[in-house]
Amino acid sequence: QQQVKQSPQSLIVQKGGISIINCAYENTAFDYFPWYQQFPGKGPALLIAIRPDVSEKKEGRFTISFNKSAKQFSLHIMDSQPGDSATYFCAALRLTTSGTYKYIFGTGTRLKVLA
């Protein structure tokens, strides 16, 4: 089954704290793992992404940690700010038999950062 399991469903963090969102996948054929950020009333927007041959990628306050053997990857938001309050989706891409890439999205995590 082509699934990506995401947790937690919701998360409340104090300003300045670290927000951690986890995702796990089952299919080893996935070869790209993006994270999307969605603000209310807006479509999701790409935040950061990682390839499976890399264990960590950092962009500003956002870091993806990737554990290939455990088939898990996580998003860490350092020094969380109220402006980070949004819904975060992990995703995994796999190449289909027709030669196109298909996205499998997690169920999302609603993050609220308290001021």
Added chain:
Amino acid sequence: GAGVSQSPSNKVTEKGKDVELRCDPISGHTALYWYRQSLGQGLEFLIYFQGNSAPDKSGLPSDRFSAERTGGSVSTLTIQRTQQEDSAVYLCASSSAWSHISPRDNEQFFGPGTRLTVL
């Protein structure tokens, strides 16, 4: 340049009526995707277009749902005989690549969505 646009932004309809949702992808993007996002849920894949053809319709939930894309650009998602369970936000995304060039080249850019409410 302009991003993905969708119209209408909100649509309220009565059960049993047909609705059409429109998506204008980023100019030059050959791949177009439709997703459904129910309240508090993740992104449910509906259909994918490669140019004007739809090689993957596997996510359409019933034969009441259909989509077309003309001229390799604008796409319309049609829901016939709407039901209350069709209420959701319908998101469209486009991508510049559709083949195994590179996964990063397949990045999807999302529109703001159409919020559909079926009374």
